[in-house]
Amino acid sequence: xxxxxxxxxxxxxxxxxxxxxxxxxxxxxxxxxxxxxxxxxxxxxxxxxxxxxxxxxxxxxxxxxxxxxxxxxxxxxxxxxxxxxxxxxxxxxxxxxxxxxxxxxxxxxxxxxxxxxxxxxxxxxxxxxxxxxxxxxxxxxxxxxxxxxxxxxxxxxxxxxxxxxxxxxxxxxxxxxxxxxxxxxxxxxxxxxxxxxxxxxxxxxxxxxxxxxxxxxxxxxxxxxxxxxxxxxxxxxxxxxxxxxxxxxxxxxxxxxxxxxxxxxxxxxxxxxxxxxxxxxxxxxxxxxxxxxxxxxxxxxxxxxxxxxxxxxxxxxxxxxxxxxxxxxxxxxxxxxxxxxxxxxxxxxxxxxxxxxxxxxxxxxxxxxxxxxxxxxxxxxxxxxxxxxxxxxxxxxxxxxxxxxxxxxxxxxxx
Amino acid sequence: xxxxxxxxxxxxxxxxxxxxxxxxxxxxxxxxxxxxxxxxxxxxxxxxxxxxxxxxxxxxxxxxxxxxxxxxxxxxxxxxxxxxxxxxxxxxxxxxxxxxxxxxxxxxxxxxxxxxxxxxxxxxxxxxxxxxxxxxxxxxxxxxxxxxxxxxxxxxxxxxxxxxxxxxxxxxxxxxxxxxxxxxxxxxxxxxxxxxxxxxxxxxxxxxxxxxxxxxxxxxxxxxxxxxxxxxxxxxxxxxxxxxxxxxxxxxxxxxxxxxxxxxxxxxxxxxxxxxxxxxxxxxxxxxxxxxxxxxxxxxxx
Ligand code: SF4
Ligand code: SF4
Ligand code: SF4
Numbered sequence: 001x002x003x004x005x006x007x008x009x010x011x012x013x014x015x016x017x018x019x020x021x022x023x024x025x026x027x028x029x030x031x032x033x034x035x036x037x038x039x040x041x042x043x044x045x046x047x048x049x050x051x052x053x054x055x056x057x058x059x060x061x062x063x064x065x066x067x068x069x070x071x072x073x074x075x076x077x078x079x080x081x082x083x084x085x086x087x088x089x090x091x092x093x094x095x096x097x098x099x100x101x102x103x104x105x106x107x108x109x110x111x112x113x114x115x116x117x118x119x120x121x122x123x124x125x126x127x128x129x130x131x132x133x134x135x136x137x138x139x140x141x142x143x144x145x146x147x148x149x150x151x152x153x154x155x156x157x158x159x160x161x162x163x164x165x166x167x168x169x170x171x172x173x174x175x176x177x178x179x180x181x182x183x184x185x186x187x188x189x190x191x192x193x194x195x196x197x198x199x200x201x202x203x204x205x206x207x208x209x210x211x212x213x214x215x216x217x218x219x220x221x222x223x224x225x226x227x228x229x230x231x232x233x234x235x236x237x238x239x240x241x242x243x244x245x246x247x248x249x250x251x252x253x254x255x256x257x258x259x260x261x262x263x264x265x266x267x268x269x270x271x272x273x274x275x276x277x278x279x280x281x282x283x284x285x286x287x288x289x290x291x292x293x294x295x296x297x298x299x300x301x302x303x304x305x306x307x308x309x310x311x312x313x314x315x316x317x318x319x320x321x322x323x324x325x326x327x328x329x330x331x332x333x334x335x336x337x338x339x340x341x342x343x344x345x346x347x348x349x350x351x352x353x354x355x356x357x358x359x360x361x362x363x364x365x366x367x368x369x370x371x372x373x374x375x376x377x378x379x380x381x382x383x384x385x386x387x388x389x390x391x392x393x394x395x396x397x398x399x400x401x402x403x404x405x406x407x408x409x410x411x412x413x414x415x
Numbered sequence: 416x417x418x419x420x421x422x423x424x425x426x427x428x429x430x431x432x433x434x435x436x437x438x439x440x441x442x443x444x445x446x447x448x449x450x451x452x453x454x455x456x457x458x459x460x461x462x463x464x465x466x467x468x469x470x471x472x473x474x475x476x477x478x479x480x481x482x483x484x485x486x487x488x489x490x491x492x493x494x495x496x497x498x499x500x501x502x503x504x505x506x507x508x509x510x511x512x513x514x515x516x517x518x519x520x521x522x523x524x525x526x527x528x529x530x531x532x533x534x535x536x537x538x539x540x541x542x543x544x545x546x547x548x549x550x551x552x553x554x555x556x557x558x559x560x561x562x563x564x565x566x567x568x569x570x571x572x573x574x575x576x577x578x579x580x581x582x583x584x585x586x587x588x589x590x591x592x593x594x595x596x597x598x599x600x601x602x603x604x605x606x607x608x609x610x611x612x613x614x615x616x617x618x619x620x621x622x623x624x625x626x627x628x629x630x631x632x633x634x635x636x637x638x639x640x641x642x643x644x645x646x647x648x649x650x651x652x653x654x655x656x657x658x659x660x661x662x663x664x665x666x667x668x669x670x671x672x673x674x675x676x677x678x679x680x681x682x683x684x685x686x687x688x689x690x691x692x693x694x695x696x697x698x699x700x701x702x703x704x705x706x707x708x709x710x711x712x713x714x715x716x717x
Contacts, residue, residue: 114564217667
């Protein structure tokens with residue numbers, strides 16, 4: 001067996017590039033509108049009203065954000081639970097994306113709810129019948145789990161390298177010992193968190209689908225179905241690996257690294273079957289409920305539904321079946337980007353497009369402010385991601401052996 | 416030793432399982448008040464009797480400390496040119512429609528929260544800020560609400576409104592069935608002021624009887640349908656009309672309670688936490704086996 005050692009290192013690359021400056025401007029623009037929201041209320045920045053209580057922020061920042069962070073639990077399941085060591089190189093980047101992704105989901109919720117200072121209420125005020133309550137609780141716990149899973153990367157970065165400035169330097173030894181203790185404790189118990197992370201993810205990924213079930217006939221029949229939770233879970237699983245490929249290729253491009261094609265193509269070869277299952281359920285549901293009749297009309301709803309299925313599922317499914325695509329970074333990137341786009345559109349469709357209240361007088365389109373905040377958040381996420389991979393051992397470089405491979409297995413299996 | 420360690424693992428799993436199961440029993444209690452009392456109250460709205468004086472709009476605002484203006488300003492009938500909805504400035508509004516069968520008088524429809532028997536808002540609210548009270552009122556608790564607006568997405572009648580223009584403590588606004596008045600034995604403000612008795616306040620059971628009686632006595636006048644008797648599992652406010660309710664902008668709704676499907680999914684996934692805990696155990700098992708198999712493989716190779 002040829003063991004592929006993983007060797008994550010902080011990447012040496014300069015932080016500021018023209019692209020980074022553009023992202024900074026986008027981020028700043030978003031923050032300005034965000035201030036408006038906090039000083040003058042939601043109505044001043046958003047196009048939300050009593051007819052359309054939820055808009056872009058719930059659809060994209062929250063719902064799509066959770067789905068696109070699914071790379072974290074899918075790779076954890078593959079690498080740690082099923083113990084496929086060949087994928088170790090992508091677990092850390094996926095973990096980082098998930099951690100940042102969920103952090104921004106939480107921020108999305110924070111800015112969207114009218115009384116942000118009560119965001120902690122669900123912790124002590126429970127409503128077991130509410131799907132939103134379950135999503136909220138699971139996301140909170142899962143986010144903590146992600147932070148715990150990320151901790152060893154932090155300890156690894158600093159163990160043996162603690163250099164506190166000036167008079168604090170006397171504490172160097174002590175802090176180092178503390179880190180080692182933490183690291184030791186974490187690696188023994190990590191399997192608990194890893195499994196918990198996967199369970200929590202399946203729970204809230206599906207409950208996110210349950211959210212709109214209660215809206216009943218207010219939601220267009222092309223999307224409204226009792227199996228929404230299953231569709232949400234399947235689409236989240238199917239976007240997990242494409243998202244990992246997508247960002248891995250983007251990151252290596254931007255940081256001037258060689259793409260990890262051997263891992264990525266192997267990962268890519270698993271996507272088609274998963275997408276196939278999702279497509280089967282999606283189409284099967286459509287035929288059982290006979291909702292395809294709505295596709296005969298030509299309108300926004302039917303067009304968006306068709307784009308979602310065709311470009312988001314069918315075309316990438318076909319692409320991932322081809323060897324040529326799996327071997328080419330460009331095609332692999334396109335196919336993955338299509339799946340990412342498809343799930344993004346699916347969440348927008350479910351939460352925004354499909355929602356049609358009985359007394360609507362005008363339709364909803366996000367305001368400039370809403371869009372600014374959403375892309376501003378995305379820009380900040382990329383900037384933080386970049387900072388972390390430049391300073392912490394996240395991305396693995398092929399052919400180097402610099403760090404201990406950290407692997408978590410079930411404690412009992414250790415000899 | 417693998418044998419001993421496996422026992423360790425199973426023990427850990429069991430402990431976690433027990434912990435989660437403990438949580439689940441407290442969840443059962445931590446649910447909002449949702450009482451479906453035998454003698455819950457309701458209101459029967461007879462749209463053929465209502466004259467569209469809009470006094471109820473004024474009374475409702477006054478009873479809820481909303482700016483109401485002068486009572487006589489409500490005589491202005493020009494507001495009827497467009498269809499209005501209850502919102503943050505008015506918890507109830509009256510809309511006017513052209514006449515129904517065997518009459519040339521217009522139909523006037525008072526709109527407010529329906530106080531559903533199985534309210535979607537109560538089921539949906541993330542923190543249980545909505546509750547269905549003993550007397551049938553569905554009310555909202557400002558001390559709990561976080562402003563997520565899920566109740567608005569859930570309500571089949573598109574009733575709850577939100578104060579989008581407030582930066583601090585925006586409220587969810589909707590008719591509260593005058594909970595504070597009925598508590599003291601007073602009538603709801605709108606019922607009390609109505610000059611033509613278009614609104615009848617009483618127990619829901621009684622109201623259904625009255626409504627049936629009216630339809631039976633005047634089959635030429637009324638359509639044979641009490642809106643709210645069965646819609647979304649029944650509502651406390653019910654309507655009589657001389658015209659199909661869809662022509663009065665009532666939403667077409669089935670008889671199943673609005674939260675039904677979503678609650679059964681929710682309770683299915685969380686049936687005493689058995690599914691999540693079994694998934695946890697299953698994944699733990701897979702993790703243990705795949706690691707162990709790998710080690711055996713490697714030993715065999717040596
Ligand atoms: S009409 Fe809407 S707000 Fe009123 S009780 Fe029913 S679900 Fe709740
Ligand atoms: S807006 Fe308030 S009342 Fe409505 S669901 Fe959210 S927390 Fe509950
Ligand atoms: S019952 Fe009270 S709150 Fe409801 S519409 Fe009548 S006056 Fe307004």
